[in-house]
Amino acid sequence: MTTALSDYGWTEALQADFQPFATQGLIPGRIIVQQRGGYRLVTPGGEIDARASGALMKATAEDGRPTAGDWVAVEARPGETTALVHHILPRRTAFVRKASGPRGGAQAVATNVDVALLVASLNSDLNLRRLERYLATTYESGAEPVIVLTKADLTPDVAARVAEVEAIAFGAPVLAISSKTREGLDALATHLRPGRTAVLLGSSGAGKSTLLNALAGEEKMDTGEIREADERGRHTTTHRELVRLTSGALILDTPGMRELGLWEAEAGVAQTFADIEALAEECRFRDCGHGAEPGCAVRAAIEAGDLDPARLKSFEKLQAELAFERRKEDPRAAMENKKLWISRHKAGRARMKAKRGDDG
Numbered sequence: 001m002t003t004a005l006s007d008y009g010w011t012e013a014l015q016a017d018f019q020p021f022a023t024q025g026l027i028p029g030r031i032i033v034q035q036r037g038g039y040r041l042v043t044p045g046g047e048i049d050a051r052a053s054g055a056l057m058k059a060t061a062e063d064g065r066p067t068a069g070d071w072v073a074v075e076a077r078p079g080e081t082t083a084l085v086h087h088i089l090p091r092r093t094a095f096v097r098k099a100s101g102p103r104g105g106a107q108a109v110a111t112n113v114d115v116a117l118l119v120a121s122l123n124s125d126l127n128l129r130r131l132e133r134y135l136a137t138t139y140e141s142g143a144e145p146v147i148v149l150t151k152a153d154l155t156p157d158v159a160a161r162v163a164e165v166e167a168i169a170f171g172a173p174v175l176a177i178s179s180k181t182r183e184g185l186d187a188l189a190t191h192l193r194p195g196r197t198a199v200l201l202g203s204s205g206a207g208k209s210t211l212l213n214a215l216a217g218e219e220k221m222d223t224g225e226i227r228e229a230d231e232r233g234r235h236t237t238t239h240r241e242l243v244r245l246t247s248g249a250l251i252l253d254t255p256g257m258r259e260l261g262l263w264e265a266e267a268g269v270a271q272t273f274a275d276i277e278a279l280a281e282e283c284r285f286r287d288c289g290h291g292a293e294p295g296c297a298v299r300a301a302i303e304a305g306d307l308d309p310a311r312l313k314s315f316e317k318l319q320a321e322l323a324f325e326r327r328k329e330d331p332r333a334a335m336e337n338k339k340l341w342i343s344r345h346k347a348g349r350a351r352m353k354a355k356r357g358d359d360g
């Protein structure tokens with residue numbers, strides 16, 4: 001099977017960048033998924049599995065490692081199980097996750113993206129600050145933002161919400177759509193032309209998956225599973241991350257990109273609720289739940305009329321959503337959370353016992 005690389009966004013400019021490697025006998029390819037220890041590529045000869053050459057891994061910092069979306073120069077190595085990626089062609093754009101913590105470092109999570117759909121629900125939780133952060137991230141990446149407000153069918157006052165968003169959009173297009181009624185999908189399609197690569201950036205529940213399915217249309221999207229054998233010969237399946245819609249547009253949907261959406265959402269929590277965070281610092285217990293705990297500065301502020309209880313409610317709601325998202329992605333965080341609840345439960349029971357004055 002042969003593949004026209006132009007279907008995957010290959011351009012004359014890329015061809016020019018690739019020219020020196022062509023003379024070395026390498027072939028061009030685009031990474032459609034990152035697998036354990038390797039990559040699946042589309043090449044002119046069809047799909048192949050590859051891994052990064054030792055020299056490439058050594059030479060590049062973490063944000064320079066091959067990533068889904070990258071165009072690469074590959075040594076085909078017929079007869080071997082995997083091809084070798086020797087070079088990454090210069091990236092047109094890159095979404096980079098700046099890791100926090102002692103190791104620091106930055107990691108590219110999606111590259112060569114033309115357009116970023118910043119997805120937010122019109123329905124309830126339309127958060128302008130969050131959209132501003134998504135816009136900033138997109139401008140930093142070099143991709144073009146399109147703000148997509150979902151669930152128009154559930155919202156009575158679409159025009160007013162669109163106007164609110166346009167006020168912070170710096171001229172980026174703002175589209176109200178419904179994946180249910182398909183309202184606005186034609187307008188969106190004009191931003192998703194054949195060979196252009198799009199990503200979706202949005203918080204959980206914004207409607208990204210539903211939108212993807214609506215864009216894929218009636219015909220089945222080519223999301224075919226990829227089977228691979230791990231070191232012990234067990235077969236595992238992975239999903240393509242770079243998917244071609246029947247319209248010819250490309251959607252790059254990587255786990256790192258999904259995390260970036262959540263992470264950006266979280267980065268804003270502390271900022272938006274700085275007052276509550278500051279009060280919580282004053283609570284007697286570090287893990288104070290701002291319930292019945294003694295010495296709770298947050299409750300004290302509410303009782304003194306300095307803090308609106310509704311504000312604490314929305315803070316807690318957002319915290320709970322974020323914790324839920326983290327648990328979905330990270331089973332260890334789920335365990336930690338369970339431990340925390342058990343210890344709180346025990347502490348609460350101990351306090352109750354102390355109150356009652358019995359000890360057994």
Ligand SMILES: Nc1nc2c(ncn2[C@@H]2O[C@H](COP(=O)(O)OP(=O)(O)OP(=O)(O)O)[C@@H](O)[C@H]2O)c(=O)[nH]1
Pocket residue numbers: 150151152153154177178179180181202203204205206207208209210211
């Ligand atoms: N009425 C209506 N409901 C929608 C629309 N788009 C999404 N939904 C609903 O909103 C909920 C969340 O949608 P998802 O597509 O799962 O959201 P997501 O952004 O993919 O969320 P995660 O998978 O958690 O990242 C689902 O119950 C959808 O059915 C829409 O246009 N109209």
Ligand SMILES: [Zn+2]
Pocket residue numbers: 280283284288289290291293295296297298299
């Ligand atoms: Zn407290």
